[in-house]
Amino acid sequence: MLLWLGLVLSISTAFGQQRTRLNDDWEFVRQDLGGVWEAVRPVVAGNPESVPLWQKVTLPHCFNARDAVDPDVNYYQGPGWYRTQLTVQNPYANGRTLLHFEGAGQKTEVYIYTTKVGSHVGGYDEWTMDITQAVADFQKTEAYKTQFKGKIPLSIRSDNSRDLEMIPSDLSDFNVYGGIYRYLNLVYVPALSLERIAAKAEVDKAGKQGQLTIKATFFNPNQLAKAEINVRILDPKGKQVERYQAGVAVKAGEQELHAFRVKKPQLWSPDKPNLYTVQVTVKAGSDAYVQTEKVGFRHIEFVEKGPFMLNGKRLLLRGTHRHEDHAGVAAAMTEPMIRQEMRMMKEMGVNFIRLGHYQQSRIVLQLCDSLGITVWEEIPWCRGGLGGEVYQSQAKRMLTNMIEQHYNHPAVIIWGLGNENDWPGDFPEFDKEKIRTFMKELNALSHQLDASRYTAIRRCDFCKDIPDVYSPSIWAGWYRGIYTEYKEVTEKEFQGVKRFLHVEWGGDSHAGRHSENPDNALAKISRGQGADERSGDASLFGGSARVSKDGDWSESYLCNLVDWHLKEQETMPWLSGTAYWPFKDFSTPVRPDNPIPYMNQKGVIERDFTKKEAYYVFQSYWTTTPMAHIYGHSWPVRWGEAGEQKMVKVYSNCEQAELFVNGRSYGVKKRNSQDFPAAGLRWLVTFDNSRENTIKVVARQGKTVVQDEIQQRYQTDKWGKPAKLILEKTAEQNGLATVQVKLLDAHGVQCLDAVNWVSFSLSGDGQLLDDLGTSSGSRKVQVYNGRAVIRVKTNGGKSVVGVQSEGMATALLPL
Known part of the structure; x- marks a missing residue:
């Protein structure tokens, strides 16, 4: 029988051996x-x-770790089974043995031996299963003593089958993954423990007076009547500042333990993410249960028709988005992977993140707290319309779980109610009034559960008056319009809502593809047509002219688009903030024709953490630690006429920079954020086509000096139509070979603007490192500047790599 705890049982690191991650076997x-x-x-x-x-x-x-980006198949949606054997040794008399799931997709059933203990629907919230009785029953059987030799057989069925009466919709622009793709924990608790601590940290706008109210919900299957509680409050340095101890009558539901007054609390902010520790000890009989939570004191306000205020001062939200997705593992990111990703965001200058489009790992939220990144977190009501009673119950349940499970995190400032709910398709009926009614219900539920935070949705204009904050669809320079219209379009949208926040902007870029004339496509685009994404705009075929279809998908264009947006945002004092979509490339079933099939390539880093050039554009605007980056680290060959002047751009946050090409100084430039492009740090230079050109920048901020250097060839030979494939090994180290294909014309000249599709294959002892969803980790990929790269694990043997492209002879390379 399932004992549903309603919320996840909050489990702290204070448990030591009582909480174990079940990673192996x-x-x-x-x-x-x-x-x-x-x-x-x-x-x-x-x-x-x-x-x-x-x-x-x-x-x-x-179980979609690789097939999500397999160019030849639909990704698997269906059931999968996991099994292991547990050693259960609960140290508490009359204690409970629990399985704590941090997330599993999308429907899950849990079995002890052949007994179904319970089930859960929803791929992103946490949940806890009490297996105490099922374990005790199995321990009485002969199978426990003989066949399983004192072990407990645990079997778990995970299922991500398509289901119209579930959220998120399969029309969503991301994979609905299957598997136990977050951590699973074996937990022992005493007879009396806690389901949840709700710690509400409040502070006035001046930051002089704080209050910390501690409420708790007991987990009390044995119906104990009394307990001793001890509540300690520790400041950010670990010093105890408050304590409360008392006997309490244990009641059902949530009950207040104590409210503390905290004078002049150390405030939480992106620059100083000060965290207080709440430690609650519950003692009943000889057993004690200890739980800790981190909280932060901060005052938030989205000013009506104005900016966002944190602790009484304007904070421009400089944001991005995160999907739970990574090369080679899909949703199953480990804690070190998550930490690396979040630190890279912080190092880019991010102070805000929208977690799209579902509740994410507790590890993500903890890192946002400790790094100082404010959060919009939302439920997966995304596209498709509105389902029936089962569908709506799941949405409300997941909203409740998300708020109650992540309530204590000071980083959270917004609860998201939905995304693109104006997108029909899952049901014969698409009734705007019914969607409005349900949106109102979610909005009311959110405020009931947590009146201290704002609600928001993105892109559903007929519901924009319902939540506290609204984000319209503005994709200037990508799906509609040109990027120089961004400010004008944004101001118009700002006037139409009470509180405005712009999430989702940007464009796709194929990592490693660069252009000498990236803005050429803008000449085809009609001005004054708005910048909202409309039906069919994401398609690479048909419809009106748009950069998403007619542009070159180069990193060069994306850098210009980002550069323009960031310079304009500095001149919009009424703007609360924006969030670039997304931080990292991610897999999606609805984009099979992209240069990397089944990948949304709008990230500023690739799916394996490789930084694209746009990462440094953000850094140059958003960070203060001196940095300088020459555009073109992944651009080995530039092209043009002999003696032609070419622009070299440097992205830096320093006051001034000097450029050198082949040892010759091209002068010092001063940074001016409004001098587009590259904030004035750009030079016209003449390259030597007879040698590798060494390009170096020396940038200065006060007494601090930073440098960057790249090398590029310059090709003046003209090329015709691609006619030949040349395959070569460019590197080999530690059993990993890098193979590159080049596209040449009939005269052997590399075709530097070629965008042909190529397909790699392998025969022999090695292993092709493909299905990673990266520009160098896909067996089918569009070339970038007439070349493409793949890697091979040689396994110490012999292999032959092949590459094919329509209209050209197959090339083979023995390794």
Whole structure:
């Protein structure tokens, strides 16, 4: 029987050995079973010919780790099974044994031996399963003593099958992944513990007076009547500043433990993310349970028809977005991966993030707290319309869980109610009034659960009056319009709502593709047509002229687009903030024709953390630690006429910079953010076509000096139509070979503007490192400037790499 705790049982790091991540010793099969008996039968029956065949895996694990970006198949949506054997040794008399899921997609069933303990629907919220009774029952069986030799068989069925009565919609621009793709924990708690601590930290706008109200919900299956509680408050340096101790009557539901007055609290902000510690000890009999939470004191305000205020001062929200997705693992990102990603955001200058489009890992929220990144977190009501009672119940349940599970995080400033809810398709009926009614219900529920934070939605104009904050669709220079219209369009949208915040802007770029004339496509675009994304705009075929279809998808163009947006945002004092979409390239089932199939390529880093050039544009505007970056680190060959002057751009936050080409100084430039492009740090230079050109910048900020250097060839030879593929090994280290294909014309000249598709293959002992969703980790990919790269794990043997492209002879390379 499932004991549903309503919320996740909040579990702190204070438990030590009472909380264990179940990462190892798992087996997995990506298909359904005839029943749970098939998962345990091999042990009980001792049958070596048992089918199906299981593979060994570790958790977190996503069963779409590679097929999400396989260019030749639809990604798998269906059931998968996991199994392991647990050693259960609960140290508490009358204690409870729990499984704490940090997230599993999308429907999950849990079995102890052949007993179904319970189930959960929803791929992104946390949940807890009490397996105490099921374990005790199995321990009485003969199978426990003989076949399983004191171990507890645990089987879990995970299912991401398509289901119109579930959120998110399969029309969404991201994969609805399957698997136990966040951490799973085995937890022991005493007979009396806590389900949840709600710690409400409040401070006045002046920051002089704080109040910290501690409420708790007890987990009390044995119906104990009394307990001793001890509440300690520690300041950011770990010094105890408040304490409360008392006996309490244990009641059902949430009850207040104590309210503390905190004078002149150390405030939380992106620059100084000060965190207080709340430690609650619950003692009943000889057993004690300890839980800790981090909280922060900050005052937030979205000014009506104005900016965002933090602690009484304007803070321009400089944001981005995050999908839970990574090369080679899909949704199953480990804690070190998550930490690296969030630190890269902070190092880019981010102080705000929208977590799209679902509740994300507790690790993400903890890092936002400690790094100082404000958060908009939302439920996965995304596209498709509005389903029935089951659908709506899931949305309300997930909103409740998200708010209650992440309530204590000071980083959270907005609860998101939905995304692109004006997008029909999942149901025959698309009724705007019914969508409005349901949006009002979600808005009221959010305020009921948490009156201290704002609500928001993005892109549903017929609901824009319902939430506290609204973000329209503005894609100037990509899906509609040109990027120089950005400020004008944004001001118009700002006037139409009470509180405005612009999330989602930017454009796609194929990593490694660069252009000498990136803005050429803008000449085809009609001005004054708005900048909103409309039906069909994401398609690469048909419809009106737009950069998303008619542009070159170069990093060069994206840098110009980003550069213009950031310079304009500095001149908009009424602007609360923006969030670039997204930080990292991610997989999506609705974009099979993109240069990397099934990838949304709008990130400023690739799916494997490789930085694109646009990363440094953001850094040059948003950071203060001196930096300088010459555009073109992944651009080995430029082209043009002999003696022609070419622009070299440097992105830097320093006061001034001097450029050198082949040892010759081209002078010192001073930075001016309003001098587009590159804030005035651009030079016209003449390259030597007979040698590698060495380009160096020396930038100064006060007494601090930073430098950057790249090398580029300059090609003056003209080329015709691609006619030949040349395959070569460019590097090999530690058993990893890098292979590059070049496209040449009939005269052997590299075609530097070629965008042909190429397909890599491998025969032999090695392994092609493909299905990673990166420009150098895809076996089918569009070339970038007449070349493409793939890597091969040689395995110490012999292999032959092949590459094909329509209209040209296949090239082969023995390794």
